[in-house]
Amino acid sequence: IARSIRELVKPDGHTMIPFMNYQNMSEEDLTAIISYLRTTEPVKKVVQENTWNLMGKAVLTFFIKPKGPEGTPPNKVIPDTTIAYGKYLATATANCNGCHTPFSMKTGLPTGPEFSGGNEFESATLEEGVFMITPNLTPDPETGRISGWTKDEFVKRFHDGKLFPESAMPWGPYKNFSDNDLKAIYAYLMSLPAVKNETVAGVIRK
Known part of the structure; x- marks a missing residue:
């Protein structure tokens, strides 16, 4: 979860499309969010996988790159x-x-x-x-x-x-x-x- 938020990289290693800019969140806030998510009740739901046409696959492969924080995020x-x-x-x-x-x-x-x-x-x-x-x-x-x-x-x-x-x-x-x-x-x-x-x-x- 932390890597997805901080570096826009999915667990399978693929890059996430950078629509949500949370990479510069403080360590304390990032930890608080993950801690909260760990307290929620599990929900069993199958989410349909995204499908991409040829152009979409090309954009994902050549243009969308992992984007980490700008500098070192603050601790607090x-x-x-x-x-x-x-x-x-x-x-x-x-x-x-x-x-x-x-x-x-x-x-x-x-x-x-x-x-x-x-x-x-x-x-x-x-x-x-x-x-x-x-x-x-x-x-x-x-x-x-x-x-x-x-x-x-x-x-x-x-x-x-x-x-x-x-x-x-x-x-x-x-x-x-x-x-x-x-x-x-x-x-x-x-x-x-x-x-x-x-x-x-x-x-x-x-």
Whole structure:
């Protein structure tokens, strides 16, 4: 489990597609997650294996490589309200950058500036033809979705939880962030370079 999270390598040695960026998680947090998983009740369920066409196999073989942490992960991270802690939460544990950074569905690699949004996700209701676009979270005054929000408004929005059933964002777990966690994430997002990228708000139908 640790190698899958830290290096994106499956037990059989194959590389995992890098959609979830948890490689830089602290040793303490990684250990806590594995410890929690060990306490859950076993569930007997056969999960269908993924199938790949020729192009998919070529991408997996030649382009998708194991991606370990950037430097040495910290042993422990002390919670506070700093930009540094906000960056840790947004990029190493909460995976904010995983959804709000544009990426290729073929390779899982970034295709644009971090947190500039624009990814298309199926509606959480799984209604056919209904999608949502991840918003630009950079502080661009014209296109940044939260650029005009105060810190208190940002904190309140998370604690309010899911307001739209179509939203693919995991508001359920995220509403349990502490106020200080959210203040740190807000401080980090407001420190990012502003990127002008207009993203569609709300639900889109195709």
